[in-house]
Amino acid sequence: GQNIDQPTEMTATEGAIVQINCTYQTSGFNGLFWYQQHAGEAPTFLSYNVLDGLEEKGRFSSFLSRSKGYSYLLLKELQMKDSASYLCAVRAVNSGYSTLTFGKGTMLLVSP
């Protein structure tokens, strides 16, 4: 089975940097995704990591350590519109099929 942990809530100030951590335990790992979900909306894809290291995409970066079962999403220069839930999802191959298992999400509140 899969086990994915991430903090339930975080708060930060506009303009600041915030790091959202995700730890996982899984077999058949073949990638980790981060999604953003605003209230009442669909999750949207932010980033993907399959090899160890940092992937940077504008204000967002994501890091992966496969040996530690650990990832983080780094958000820089926070804006009010970044207030959302951030979902960590692990892709794994089981019984020949590749599926995503999601963490419960981290609700980020950005204040002025």
Next chain:
Amino acid sequence: DVKVTQSSRYLVKRTGEKVFLECVQDMDHENMFWYRQDPGLGLRLIYFSYDVKMKEKGDIPEGYSVSREKKERFSLILESASTNQTSMYLCASSRQVGVYSNQPQHFGDGTRLSIL
């Protein structure tokens, strides 16, 4: 842009009814998925399909079935709706990928289903 369309944003049904949730994608994706999302539990996979007429159980298939008669359409069926199936239902699709491909799943806007 990928478009995943779910037939209803809000739906209210009665206990015991047979309920159909429809999902259509316009990007010729091979893979389609149904999830439910509940507070404190996150997104959980109900069923998925990697090809027409093919289906596989996810983590919580009990009380549900699916149908994929055409590549672009994936239907979720609640055979006899119960109150514990009140939830947000999300459909997703993705391209068939190699093992390490970065192709993500693309989600529809969701159907908020209430069973009374």
